[in-house]
Amino acid sequence: MLDYTKSFSNVIPVNSYVSYEGDKTIDKILQTTGIPKDFELLSIDIDGDDYYVWKSIEQYQPKLVIIEHNPTLPPDVEFVDVPRRSGKAGFGSSVKAFMKLANQKGYELICCTLANSFFVHKSLVPHLDICQKPLSEIFSYDYVRYVLYSYSGKAFLFPGKAPYGNLNTIESTLRQSNVLSNPPENSLQVVLIPCEQLDSLMAEDKLFKEYLTARGLKEDYDLWLQNRQ
Template sequence: MTKQLISSLHKYRHNIYSQNGEDGVIEEVMKRLEINSGWFCEFGAWDGKHLSNTFHLAEQGWKGVYIEGDIDRFKDLQTNSEKYKDRLHLIREYVTPSGASSLDNLLSITTIPKDFELLSIDIDSDDYNVWAGLEYYSPLVVIIEIIGSIPPDIEKISTLSSPHSSFKSTVSLGKEKGYQLIGMIGNLFFVRDDMVEKLNLPNTELMDSSSLFDPSWLEASVSKTILSSLKSKFSKMLKV
């Protein structure tokens, strides 16, 4: 396995609404890109605030698109977004890799520009294929969920019977689409190739994407497996 470096952006992690420090990293990335405001898109948006990578941007005056398919969560999203309704487009839909509910089609009914600033993909399933299916829009920064419990040298692309994709496969997709991995902050952070230089990141981080895999996600997975095994054995002992 490749020696782990961990992204230099890790030190900027902090949460306002995000789960793994994404809020702080987004703030630093946008600062380096000299972007003070713009457009974002996030899905599944939940209620807008819960583990959101973008709600803090909405509070700061950004425009955005929130997409959420669950009707109850969408109602909560409407409530939480009421204060910013003049700047936010809310869409109740489950995003699919292709067809009428593809991200390209859903975004086309909004005024979001082609080169918008931030896309956050977190639907706990077919994230990889949804990004793969995005053709018209070209966001500057993409944050996408993977399964961190899969080692960084393993290829895995989500299917109907086996959702979620691996680090290696998602990084390869990013390269195909013209994006550079800049860190694994819970989710993977990508920046479009033409913007990478402005981030002034160490060459060591840019030369070998696999070195940015965060092994703590593997360790957490192993710990959960061991704990589950111990609980199972203890339960069987009590039944004897």
């Protein structure tokens, strides 16, 4: 990046870790650049702490903010992920939560793509000459999934494809076992096991039993095995 931009006198490349606290906040980093307080565009896409990084910005008001939201959370769900200090990807926050934060900062939502929300400072919205629509109409539902139940109690994922990753291998199924520290309110974390995997899981019976036992699900395992027989 340094080599590519060195011929542009108006470009100031900065290679830095970004945080929502300490000496690596956006405010602290931008103070070293001389950038205007109302610069044109801020894009935040860091898989987890996006909400907190934007919230931490107090000295700058970019005209346009593009920020990543979790597209699996429907537009009526207000959810803010817990801060991540380990460097690992988090759950992400919902677009509704970002809208509330944006309103506090003086911004309005103008559009959404699959996983990004676009917020413009309220002072500039009248100049856009656009008809603002409710969130339910501009939100992309492509990654929203529903768990449906038949009258017999069988559960189905609809649409029947995982929005992230895949459900085609035992390994990918078991990787879902990472427990969230703060799942969305009134939600229940589940591990999805496609029907076509059941025979494979039976073949790897020891692995499956150890997996369930380690998570305190021994009774559920015994009941499942009894029903399979």
